[in-house]
Amino acid sequence: MDPSDCPTQRIDLRSDTVTVPTERMRRAMYEAEVGDDVYGEDPTVNRLEETAAQILGKEAALFLCSGTMGNQVAVLTHVGRGDEVIVEQDAHVYYYEVGGIAGLAGAQVRTVRGCRGVPLADDVASAVRVQNVHFPRTKLLCLENTHNRAGGTVMTPQQTADLSAVAHARGVKVHLDGARLFNAAVALGVPAARLAAPVDSVQICLSKGLCCPAGSILGGAADFIAQARRQRKAVGGGLRQAGFLAAPGLIAMTEMVDRLAEDHARARALAGALADLPGVTIDLSTVQTNIVCFEVGDAARWVSRLAAAGVLSNAMGPRTVRLVTHKDIDDVALERAVDALRTVSKAAAATTANAPAGALER
């Protein structure tokens, strides 16, 4: 049997979103005390939002269905139609959210280049519009930590503070897409609140490395969160007995953060093994958390060959393959993944050697 057909045999390194809830989470879901959260009466959601606000160092927090909903509700709350939002050119909120900034908020995007996902303060400063009858008003800067497409790279508290200061000095708000903010916090050895302190709003995902089945948190000032609650309702995100999701969310935030260090160590081990393989180019300095991106001749072919060997991965571009470590990948799975990578690297090298000139360029 093709091992990729068998879910128990498969090593799924496509994303940390594939993590399933722990036994403790399942029990907490079963036992959750619930009520109607649209009426503000779900005690477990209320407890999660209070806990999240505390952990993120913000006045208030809001529970949402997904990271995308958290980011888009934040944008909807910060900006109006025809306003402009500055984003790093590979930012998730711009690259992967179905054009929501335009389609939902009716705003437009101005991109700036980043180094490992972090824009230069000078580039942000010059991207902010001056007052002119021709121009949109710059209302929001979006930052991302860790940066997904850059390979899970972290933004330091200093970088976050500097970029936020540039925006704030010009009357521009700052939203932090912290889908993997706890990965950054663990990698840097700082509290998540410190990474969120300079920004006006922050979104974190409970459903990635933290293993919750669904859900995200948006944190910010009390009046901002009150407005965001209205926008969440407008996009259909007002859930009723959401305490069944908030219960594992509480466990995610309070018990699942420290173990992210294990995922980071396994990502480094994976990257180290990849660095030794022929036909693979990897910049080890980008492997800072649980994401490993590397370059090959033909990413799609690598992904399908890895799948045939029982390892699931993602092509992030024509030459870029991404692997993500997470709670359901232990050392045994890691070793098997490394074996599969060696096998595929050999096969790829053989293909390259035997291919007629130009056959691989497409």
Ligand SMILES: *Cc1c(COP(=O)(O)O)cnc(C)c1O
């Ligand atoms: C996954 C992710 C999101 C979106 O989260 P979903 O829950 O999948 O909607 C947003 N931003 C970043 C950086 C992400 O990696």
